[in-house]
Amino acid sequence: MGYDEDPSIEGNELSYTPRHMTKIGVVYDNPELFTLGVYLSNVGERYGDLENSDDKRLEGYQVVDLKVSRKLFKELEVFGYINNLTDENYKEYYTTTNPPLTAMVGAKYSF
Structure with missing residues (x-):
């Protein structure tokens, strides 16, 4: 089945959709101390339009995120996130x- 609206884009890659993307994370969890997670996202190049124009090609990138949390007592948890730890552009x-690089801290109270 073809693309009836514009047959010239048939077979092109979808816009903003990389052909390859991987995510991996490592989590250290010690309830007496804290939980620490480090996550790596790798996103391949992709196009910013359905025509797959070279001038709208987006480069691939890698981003590292860091998350840490600690339960202070049964109902209260404090946490912090650092997104884009390596300050990638x-x-x-x-x-x-x-x-x-952005950081956020917060607390969660469950009852």
Whole structure:
């Protein structure tokens, strides 16, 4: 079955969809101390349009994220995240650049 609207893009890659993408993580969990996770995302190159234009080709990138948490008592957990730990400059979409290293801290209370 062909693409009736524009047959010239039949067989092209979908926009913003990399052909290859991998994610891997390692988690250390010690309830008496803390939980620490390190995650690596690898996203391959992709196109920013259905025509697969070279001028809208987005480069692949790798990003490392870090997450740490600690239960203070049964109902209260504190946590922190660092996204883009290596401060990579990359584009997930053709029109915008993703944020640099960002950090967030918080707490979760369960009852």
